[in-house]
Amino acid sequence: MASYTFDAIVIGAGHNGLIAACYLARAGRKVVVLERRDIVGGAAVTEEIFPGYRFSEFSYVVSLLRPEIIRDLELPRHGLKILPLPSTVTPLDNGDYLAGWDDHDLTRREIYRHSPLDAEAYDEYSRVMARAAKAIKPIIGLVPPDPSSLGWRDLKGLLKLGRFGASLSETELYRISKLVTQSSADLLEEWFELDALKGTKAASGIIGTFLGPRSPGTAYVLLHHYMGEIDGAFRAWGFAKNGTGGVTAAIASSARALGVEIRTGAAVDKVVVKGGRAAGVALANGDEYEAKVVLSAADPKRSFLQFVDPQHFPDEFVEALRNFRVRGSSGKVNIALSELPQFTCLPGEGPLHRGAVSISPSIDYVERAYDDAKYGQFSRQPYMDIIFPSMIDRDMAPPGHHVMSCFVQYAPYDIEGGWDDAKREAFGETVIATIEKYAPNIRRAIVGKQVITPKDIERIAGITGGNIFHGELLLHQLFFLRPAPQWADFRTPLPGYYFGAAGAHPGGGVMGAAGKMAAEEVLQDWRK
């Protein structure tokens, strides 16, 4: 049994853990990151599942990685490149398609082809959403103030919020109030007539939730997607070079350059508590690490219900965490291909393969997919977001060959009777059969396929419940309620124990904001 001493221990080498470690090390602290797996990355990993074919195994797009993190940690020097993923094509059941290209005029012409009214509505909708996103954007970078507290910081935060609220026009205020309460279906039906447009837009409001497009609260998630949009050319949205593992590899490289120690194969068993403070961690192998602070970048359930004995937390905190919803609702099918799938709606190799293909012909289609999940089944006709990483980065597959990433919803964690090999196989088959309807050559092109259920996400990436956001983006689990009331400022009821991952504000996506903000809170407490 070995023992080590550090200023800070970070649990989990996902992007948030690594980013937190970087910011602590930048402040001159001695930091160790302990990772259960033999590779770093958490859910942002690239693995060569079949020889020569590499996959972003779980998370597959970089959505909102904060540009200041990219600059602060000099990630481009450590190999980070975020490649554009410019379009979305929705194949239709009548053999046609609906495309959103990365050019305003082309997109307008495309929508006009289906509905002249929607073509104009789409422009206006995009402007309204971008303005609403801009209006709420300052909140993302804000440590959530606790409205029940009278502490100076919370008051200052509330004041900022208040000022922000006052800065909105009445129209904006009504619009945002509607956005945070409406269902995405209701919102979209106010704007559009095209089923495929509504279906595709609605789909982005249900990703990672256990809700359907007709469930209230989903409109807010749509807004999240416009956050990147307002940054225009400065966005960090796209596909990372070498897959999502390329992001964490760059952060890990930056961390090492800053003197962070990263130990893999180091599964944390317990947070050691001494004198009412977190004082270190004990590994499953018996090794012990001492530190002034411990920062968990694991999911909330693991961080608060597994690593720490409940006796160290108030019962209402434990209760809140027990009730925190982490229902995994999505799966992933990673496919190695000998040739590109040929979509009957747009034959040949083309721009379609450089962007996303969305299987979302209508809101009803997506809502029906949810109906299956509600009652413990995977969707018989699932919503899918498909990309071809090898078309964006040729290093993902051998020359001339390809890899395909299919994000699939819904696949409930709590499937009736539990997940087993037969169900996983059946789920994979459903996905292939669905794609086959639109791209008939898919079956003969398959060299290998990896089917990932929420249970597999939990088993491999260590995310309880297999929810891709470490906890659903539900209104009652956001901002000052994430992960629990009064504890949204990256601190926890256990002094010396901090929490900075997707289960904290501002939530999931390869964003890094939680890791950065948590580290900044640690440093602030140290200065006191």
Added chain:
Amino acid sequence: MPEPSTVHHPLYQLKRTPFHARTSQLCLPHNWRRWGGCIAAGSYDLGLDREYWAIRNHAALIDVSPLMKYEIEGPDAARLLDKVIPRNVQKLAVGQVYYTAWCDDDGKMLDDGTVTRLDEQRYRLTAAEPQLRWLALNAVGFDVRVRELTEQVAALSLQGPKSRPILNRCCGTPVDDLRYFRMAPNTIDGRPVTISRTGYTGDLGYEIWMDAADALPIWDSLLRDGHDHGITPCGILAMDMARVEAGLFMLDVDYTAAHHAWIGGQKSSPYEMGLGWTVALDKPGYFVGRRALEREQREGSTYRFVGIEVDWESLERAYASVGLPPQIPGMAVRGSLPIYRAGRQVGYASTSTWSPLLKKYIALAHVERPHFEPGTNVTIEITVEHRRRQATARVVALPFYEPEWKKK
């Protein structure tokens, strides 16, 4: 009555490069730019993203035929070049390429380009501007023949990390042994070419020189063989962003040719432009500009060409103060922006661009002594909603970006 003509007489048209039959088919936005009297595609795609990232991640195929090209041949070819460029041409081996500036006798830059030693007594000079008269004036008394080959020789630049595997697939001889700034004869599609490991992007890259008559089949071969490696035709606008990241300047944008300048202040010396390393004061004998360059080397330069990194948060604050997210064009901007230190103007940026790779706003700038040291805090003028403001920025060494594989 004669019918009104529907087509312009060729002499009223700008020149077209030997690749025009292909490039004109591909140029979706029809955003033709002028380059050396030719039209050159600004971009082929409606946006620049794909072409920029082809340079940085796959391979971009750029038509660089408008470059001025001269062949200098004869027993005195090396002596002529040694006289007109500040580098030591006696040390230039067959198959080697020099990048160099050249100056007037006041040591002020006339142009910059490459000199390639094709064989014992034969050299190729590339330039941005016509140099025939200048070469001819200097060649008096030398046994040398200077020929302009601008239109006879077509050129393609293949830039990006995948350029090597593409050429290995496409060429008669693999290019694995072709080192940085070396040139070798090769074949593509059975046609003779010379390939130099040079470029204007700061990435791994090659330039392919060929007879203009072979241009189209070679273009087709490269696109076919490069397909699986993501080869992408790329216009000059994406290249302009990449060259700023690489810290490479452009004549008439970042400096003015000495013989075009109206006033002394418009002229630049190789030392000021960061090309001190090309001035071989240790080589024997006279070369044009020698005495002035010796003096400047002794006394130090007034200006230096440096990189400027704009502090993004300060830019964001400036825009946020009027309620806007930052409004920066997603392409390189060729416009002068004043640079200040402690309230006094100490220089100007000549080209600025958003760097998609670095996620930074960067600029190439001329900064006065002593403010040009890396790490110096300065401010740069930005225009926010029609009002002039200043964003904080920092002087940095060039290049902004240099991947490890560039010279490997």
